Amino acid sequence: QVQLVESGGGLVQAGGSLRLSCAASGRISGYAMGWFRQAPGNEREFVAAISRSGGSTGYADSVKGRFTISRENAKNTVYLQMNSLKPEDTAVYYCAADADTYYGGSSLLGYDYWGQGTQVTVSS
Numbered sequence: 001q002v003q004l005v006e007s008g009g010g011l012v013q014a015g016g017s018l019r020l021s022c023a024a025s026g027r028i029s030g031y032a033m034g035w036f037r038q039a040p041g042n043e044r045e046f047v048a049a050i051s052r053s054g055g056s057t058g059y060a061d062s063v064k065g066r067f068t069i070s071r072e073n074a075k076n077t078v079y080l081q082m083n084s085l086k087p088e089d090t091a092v093y094y095c096a097a098d099a100d101t102y103y104g105g106s107s108l109l110g111y112d113y114w115g116q117g118t119q120v121t122v123s124s
Helices: none
Strands: 004-007 010-013 018-024 032-038 045-050 057-059 067-072 077-082 091-098 118-123
Touching: 004 091, 018 032, 018 091, 018 118, 032 067, 032 077, 045 067, 045 077, 057 067
Parallel strands: 010 118
Antiparallel strands: 004 018, 018 077, 032 045, 032 091, 045 057, 067 077, 091 118
C-alpha cells in the first residue's frame, strides 16, 4: 500500500560515513519503520528500527553506537546515518514499513512493505 525508495548508497572507505534515505509515497506516521541489509550469500538481517512517532529505536549489536535511525514524518522520510563504516557493513540496504504495530522489531517477517534496496560498499 505504501511504496518505498532508498537512496544514498555508494562506495566509501573504511572509517567513513554515509547517510541513507527512504522516501515513501505517502504519509508514514502510521508505520513503524526499519532498515535491513543483505550481503552476497547471506540472509537478510536486521539493522535498525524506529517506532511510529520516533520515540523508540532499536539496533543490531553489530551496528550499535555507529548507526543512527531517524525519521521526519512531515517529509515522509526515514534515514540511516552510518558512521565508522567497516568492510563487514557491505551489503544491499533495504527500508521496510510495518503497518500493524507501533514498533516493528527485529524480525523481517513483521514488516509489510519493502523498498528495492541501495548498495553500500565499504573498502579497506
